[in-house]
Amino acid sequence: MAPELTFTTLEEIDEIYSTLNKTFRSGKTKPIAFRKVQILQLGYLLQDNIERFREALAIDLGRPPLEASFLELDSTISDCKIAYDRVDKWARTEKAPFNIKFAAFRPAIRKEPKGVVLSISPFNYPIWLALGPIIGAIAAGNCVVLKPSELCPAISGLIAELIPKYLDNDVVRVVLGAVPETSKLMEYQWGHVLYTGSGRVAKLIGVAAAKTLSPISLELGGKSPVVIDPKCDFKIAARRILWGKCANAGQTCVAPDYVLVPHSSEDAFVKALKDAHDEFYPSGATTTPDISRIINPAHFHRLKKLLDSTSGTIAFGGQTDESQKFIAPTVVKGVKDEDSLMSEELFGPILPIMPVDDVDAAIAYINAHDHPLALYCFSPDAAFKNKVFDNTQSGSAIANDVMIHCATDGLPFGGIGPSGSGYHTRTFSFDMFTHLRATLDSPGWIDNIIGGRFPPYSPGKLASL
Numbered sequence: 001m002a003p004e005l006t007f008t009t010l011e012e013i014d015e016i017y018s019t020l021n022k023t024f025r026s027g028k029t030k031p032i033a034f035r036k037v038q039i040l041q042l043g044y045l046l047q048d049n050i051e052r053f054r055e056a057l058a059i060d061l062g063r064p065p066l067e068a069s070f071l072e073l074d075s076t077i078s079d080c081k082i083a084y085d086r087v088d089k090w091a092r093t094e095k096a097p098f099n100i101k102f103a104a105f106r107p108a109i110r111k112e113p114k115g116v117v118l119s120i121s122p123f124n125y126p127i128w129l130a131l132g133p134i135i136g137a138i139a140a141g142n143c144v145v146l147k148p149s150e151l152c153p154a155i156s157g158l159i160a161e162l163i164p165k166y167l168d169n170d171v172v173r174v175v176l177g178a179v180p181e182t183s184k185l186m187e188y189q190w191g192h193v194l195y196t197g198s199g200r201v202a203k204l205i206g207v208a209a210a211k212t213l214s215p216i217s218l219e220l221g222g223k224s225p226v227v228i229d230p231k232c233d234f235k236i237a238a239r240r241i242l243w244g245k246c247a248n249a250g251q252t253c254v255a256p257d258y259v260l261v262p263h264s265s266e267d268a269f270v271k272a273l274k275d276a277h278d279e280f281y282p283s284g285a286t287t288t289p290d291i292s293r294i295i296n297p298a299h300f301h302r303l304k305k306l307l308d309s310t311s312g313t314i315a316f317g318g319q320t321d322e323s324q325k326f327i328a329p330t331v332v333k334g335v336k337d338e339d340s341l342m343s344e345e346l347f348g349p350i351l352p353i354m355p356v357d358d359v360d361a362a363i364a365y366i367n368a369h370d371h372p373l374a375l376y377c378f379s380p381d382a383a384f385k386n387k388v389f390d391n392t393q394s395g396s397a398i399a400n401d402v403m404i405h406c407a408t409d410g411l412p413f414g415g416i417g418p419s420g421s422g423y424h425t426r427t428f429s430f431d432m433f434t435h436l437r438a439t440l441d442s443p444g445w446i447d448n449i450i451g452g453r454f455p456p457y458s459p460g461k462l463a464s465l
């Protein structure tokens with residue numbers, strides 16, 4: 001049973017903002033050793049309470065334990081380790097490239113915290129997307145306010161309970177709440193705001209941030225397409241795509257949203273998806289414990305309505321159970337552009353298959369819509385993949401797999417245009433919350449060389465410059 005969340009009061013929010021600003025000004029968060037202790041503590045917070053996190057994910061999302069670990073607990077703990085090991089290097093002042101004209105100034109870039117930062121996170125990966133970015137914010141030396149999603153009360157309540165026990169309460173605070181609390185938070189000026197969620201709400205957050213000139217990064221979603229080359233291995237492609245669509249019941253910002261496949265290969269590809277489905281759920285999808293639930297009745301009904309009004313043909317799946325907020329993995333074939341399933345990001349275990357004439361038609365379709373967060377292409381052929389990636393724009397361009405790029409060390413995670421702006425995960429989270437402060441130290445003798453800059457200006461000085 002999900003607990004009832006006690007929301008942070010508006011007066012408490014005032015107190016949190018002022019406490020954290022006071023802490024930041026005190027310089028407490030600046031030493032790297034302090035940051036490392038906090039990062040380590042965040043790792044322990046997860047590790048010590050891993051069973052409680054798994055239970056909370058099961059309560060909020062019906063998340064199977066394996067998905068709880070594989071999809072977010074493991075990667076969040078790993079992100080703590082990476083930040084702990086690398087923060088000294090990330091935070092080191094960087095010398096500017098040598099240039100004889102400026103070398104005497106000893107130009108350098110100081111990596112400085114932005115101040116008190118805010119992270120607003122969504123429901124679907126309520127651990128990784130709540131705690132992951134704040135690892136970077138702490139590593140960069142900031143004070144942090146985290147506003148987790150009210151739609152996952154078990155996880156958000158657990159985070160709010162544990163953060164004060166493990167982290168410095170004057171440095172990291174959790175605000176629990178929904179629209180009024182988030183709106184109140186957005187009245188303040190922040191060193192940086194990271195908003196992860198839907199494009200609809202992002203527009204409101206963006207307007208609010210503009211009023212205080214708070215810098216902002218937006219991690220949004222959208223419809224991430226899959227382009228199928230008929231020459232690819234259908235068995236491998238179908239397994240990976242179906243896994244991406246069913247993990248967390250499709251409630252993943254980078255889930256493959258729909259598939260573009262040549263007309264002549266549609267049936268063969270749908271058959272491969274059905275084979276993968278039967279292999280994943282041998283006793284049937286309606287009884288398996290391996291499928292998460294839809295987060296709430298509103299999202300369940302949204303998805304059911306989209307499915308009920310499709311003009312495509314349900315190839316398999318289609319079963320729903322309102323009492324369980326359950327939607328079976330469903331593949332719909334023969335879907336056209338004007339179909340209900342193509343009207344918005346699905347965020348559920350429904351996979352529309354849209355037949356197209358060829359790869360050019362697939363590219364044209366993608367380019368006629370918002371730049372997606374991820375673009376997937378299954379092909380053994382470099383020319384095919386390059387054609388798709390070179391002629392489109394998207395947050396990421398992934399060949400022959402889905403979703404795993406988010407956890408791949410060294411890669412930035414972010415959208416483009418309507419799917420977001422800014423990058424996070426590991427070093428990119430550190431960078432997001434870091435101010436690159438230009439610095440130099442000019443020696444007195446340099447005026448013998450560039451003293452011509454001082455008035456009175458004369459034609460002779462101009463010639464000497």
Ligand code: NAD
Pocket residue numbers: 120121122123124125129147148149150151177178179182183196197198199201202204218219220221222252253254345347373415419420
């Ligand atoms: P959401 O936009 O409804 O909510 C996200 C956060 O905003 C929550 O903390 C919520 O309390 C707050 N919020 C909601 N309405 C608000 C309002 N009117 N004013 C102020 N704050 C408000 O998103 P969601 O449903 O939790 O998450 C799903 C969306 O997030 C999908 O579109 C998905 O693609 C996207 N997403 C993106 C990423 C990414 O990294 N790019 C990751 C996960 C999810």
